[in-house]
Amino acid sequence: MIEVHVKCPTCGKSLMDGKHRIDNLPSIAVEVAYAGKKGSLHLSSLYGSYHIDIEVPCPEGKVSNFFCPHCKGELKASRMCEVCEAPMVGFSLLEGGKIQICSRRGCKKHLVEFEDPEQELRMFYETYGTFFKAH
Numbered sequence: 001m002i003e004v005h006v007k008c009p010t011c012g013k014s015l016m017d018g019k020h021r022i023d024n025l026p027s028i029a030v031e032v033a034y035a036g037k038k039g040s041l042h043l044s045s046l047y048g049s050y051h052i053d054i055e056v057p058c059p060e061g062k063v064s065n066f067f068c069p070h071c072k073g074e075l076k077a078s079r080m081c082e083v084c085e086a087p088m089v090g091f092s093l094l095e096g097g098k099i100q101i102c103s104r105r106g107c108k109k110h111l112v113e114f115e116d117p118e119q120e121l122r123m124f125y126e127t128y129g130t131f132f133k134a135h
């Protein structure tokens with residue numbers, strides 16, 4: 001599986017948390033707000049893994065808001081989820097490009113975008129070549 005390393009699109013600080021590991025890898029640390037409660041959320045950095053540790057009691061099927069723990073900016077993408085129409089959450093990849101995930105708990109929509117598709121796709125294939133070959 002692909003391992004993603006993300007940063008805040010607003011302040012550019014890394015959101016990777018080496019101390020909190022999920023799937024045996026550093027997790028992606030953000031803050032979430034649901035029904036007026038805020039807390040930390042750790043997401044697996046494996047693209048396609050849905051393992052999370054969440055402090056806020058957000059039930060399956062509900063939408064929460066995601067924030068950067070450094071600048072407190074909302075991690076909001078411009079588009080809506082194609083599957084369930086919830087707002088997508090946007091991160092920047094440390095390697096370049098963007099990744100978006102659906103803000104609805106339990107929705108499996110993930111999306112990777114590259115700013116410079118040609119160059120970044122090449123890098124992506126070089127880095128993750130075995131992933132694509134395996135499929």
Ligand SMILES: [Zn+2]
Nearest residue numbers: 008011068071
């Ligand atoms: Zn930030």
Ligand SMILES: [Zn+2]
Nearest residue numbers: 081084102107
């Ligand atoms: Zn969705």
